[in-house]
Amino acid sequence: MENTLTVDEVARLLRVSRESVRRRIHAGALRAVRQGHAWRIPAEALDGLGPAVFSPATLSIAEAARSLGVCKTSVLKRIRIGSLPATREQGRWRIPAAGLDAAIDVAIMETPHLLTQAEAARALGVSRQRVGQMVARGALATEMHRTRRMVTKESVENYGGR
Numbered sequence: 001m002e003n004t005l006t007v008d009e010v011a012r013l014l015r016v017s018r019e020s021v022r023r024r025i026h027a028g029a030l031r032a033v034r035q036g037h038a039w040r041i042p043a044e045a046l047d048g049l050g051p052a053v054f055s056p057a058t059l060s061i062a063e064a065a066r067s068l069g070v071c072k073t074s075v076l077k078r079i080r081i082g083s084l085p086a087t088r089e090q091g092r093w094r095i096p097a098a099g100l101d102a103a104i105d106v107a108i109m110e111t112p113h114l115l116t117q118a119e120a121a122r123a124l125g126v127s128r129q130r131v132g133q134m135v136a137r138g139a140l141a142t143e144m145h146r147t148r149r150m151v152t153k154e155s156v157e158n159y160g161g162r
Contacts, residue, residue, distance in 0.1 A: 006039070006041075007041070058087075114151065116150060124156060135151065139159065
């Protein structure tokens with residue numbers, strides 16, 4: 001078949017994961033042909049497609065955790081206390097993408113002066129583990145927000161590399 005692309009090539013072109021491409025193929029939203037063990041996508045099937053087409057309506061626990069910059073346990077905890085809407089589908093939790101956006105917006109509005117360790121790590125250009133060490137030795141100030149210890153934005157901005 002001429003002018004076909006592999007799942008990896010389509011994922012790279014559209015800047016989405018291979019799994020997102022496969023899900024769209026199986027859902028019938030992306031035309032593809034099976035060749036042996038591999039899927040081949042005709043180039044013309046990609047016309048007008050972009051990453052927005054691949055945005056799922058619901059996310060898994062792992063996908064939500066990556067979006068929020070937290071671990072999967074934190075996402076489960078948010079579901080259990082009711083701060084993150086979710087439903088059970090075929091025995092697995094699914095988080096509506098819109099609900100996740102709202103949860104992020106609420107968290108940002110509630111704590112404009114606080115950062116997660118992941119956010120502090122990005123701002124400082126270090127690992128989350130390094131931020132944890134800096135917090136432990138008192139180089140960065142923290143505050144409790146609900147059940148989570150957060151790093152103050154001021155301490156990150158004033159950090160002098162001690």
